[in-house]
Amino acid sequence: MPEQQLVTRLTAALECRHPVISAGMGGPARAALAAAISAAGGFGLLGMVREPPALIEREIAALRAATERPFGVNLIPFSTAPQLLEDELAVCFNARVPAMCYFWEVYPALIERTKKAGAMVLYQVGSVDDARLAARAGADIVIVQGIEAGGHVKAKLPLASLLPRVLDAIDIPMAASGGIANGRGLAAALAMGADGVHCGTAFLGATESFAHDYHKQRLIAAQPEDTVLTDLFCINWPPHAPVRVLRNSVVEGAGDKLWGHHPDEMPRIAIGEEEGRPIMKFSTDSPLQSMSGDFEQMALYAGQGVGMERTIRPASAILHDMVTDAVDALRRVQQMVRPA
Incomplete structure (x- = not known):
């Protein structure tokens, strides 16, 4: 102490x-x-x-x-x-x-x-x-x-x-x-x-x-400039609720369209699973120890204190x-x- x-x-x-x-x-x-x-x-x-x-x-x-x-x-x-x-x-x-x-x-x-x-x-x-x-x-x-x-x-x-x-x-x-x-x-x-x-x-x-090891490894390798504020990850939440995440292929694939997304209008594409529940691309789910799937495409939450x-x-x-x-x-x- x-x-x-x-x-x-x-x-x-x-x-x-x-x-x-x-x-x-x-x-x-x-x-x-x-x-x-x-x-x-x-x-x-x-x-x-x-x-x-x-x-x-x-x-x-x-x-x-x-x-x-x-x-x-x-x-x-x-x-x-x-x-x-x-x-x-x-x-x-x-x-x-x-x-x-x-x-x-x-x-x-x-x-x-x-x-x-x-x-x-x-x-x-x-x-x-x-x-x-x-x-x-x-x-x-x-x-x-x-x-x-x-x-x-x-x-x-x-x-x-x-x-x-x-x-x-x-x-x-x-x-x-x-x-x-x-x-x-x-x-x-x-x-x-x-x-x-x-x-x-x-x-x-x-x-x-309880974050998945993939998420933890991304955190310890990241810098503050690797984070982005966006409403791209919005499924499971009411609209107009931005999140700060690490850049990944989903963020890069959006190009300059990081804002203006609505949860009801996002495509439902399963990229993972948790105890029988599908984890959707563009959802607010972050990788957990209980999940399997494509963690790289999930919401990798991180604040600017990362690094x-x-x-x-x-x-x-x-x-x-x-x-x-x-x-x-x-x-x-x-x-x-x-x-x-």
Whole structure:
């Protein structure tokens, strides 16, 4: 463990040692990854977006068997059928999970309902207006996503432009998200006024991630300029929901037509399979350990923090180095402050 601890409003609210939340990436962020992060002192999120309730129940149980530390469950109501969402929420509330994390559109009634169920609410937002709405509705923590983020991206501005605006607009604990994958990024976010960070790409290639090894190998070989923001991968999601992915043959084949795609208008071409379910080209499915098929053509999610990690290693080691390097960076900054 790092010799010194970073104490913020985020660590106090989430009762974790380090101000680092691992993103609830749908698919890759299962019990092994979330538990590893929480056990190492961060705050792990299970990525249970549109998952069957029985799977969510099993993953919660597996996480609790691995660690007694707090954790959360990430859902995306915007992209989930109403009845499935109800069933997912019922499992989470019945299991008394410590926290729920939501993303995309802000639903005040859901925040109120979640709080009444006894869970904290983390809400990931991509604009000042959504941050205000989430805070007014009672969210405990806001995650501010910049356009550098991987996966689905709601933001239109870089994190360095959006975060100060949100800081001026609301006064609840907030985590910075987008392009942060090492200790210098964590230190920079804290220096800008955030209470911590929310990281996806940093942990997507970790040993415990449920991402397929093909995806992990592509991540550790990539650079930030290898990512592209597009709505080309849209099947399974409502329209107008861009994603940041690594360039692949699907992206290159689209040429300059990376925008303006609608999920209902995309051809249905099976390129893989997961337990009897076909994986479609142009879908939002990323390669998982449970899948087979042409992984190169799938959505290879990656934020612009990609390239910081060059090996596949345990999440605890990634977290340890991130916090240690952040402490060192903040010490260097502190030494620059002298009496006038």
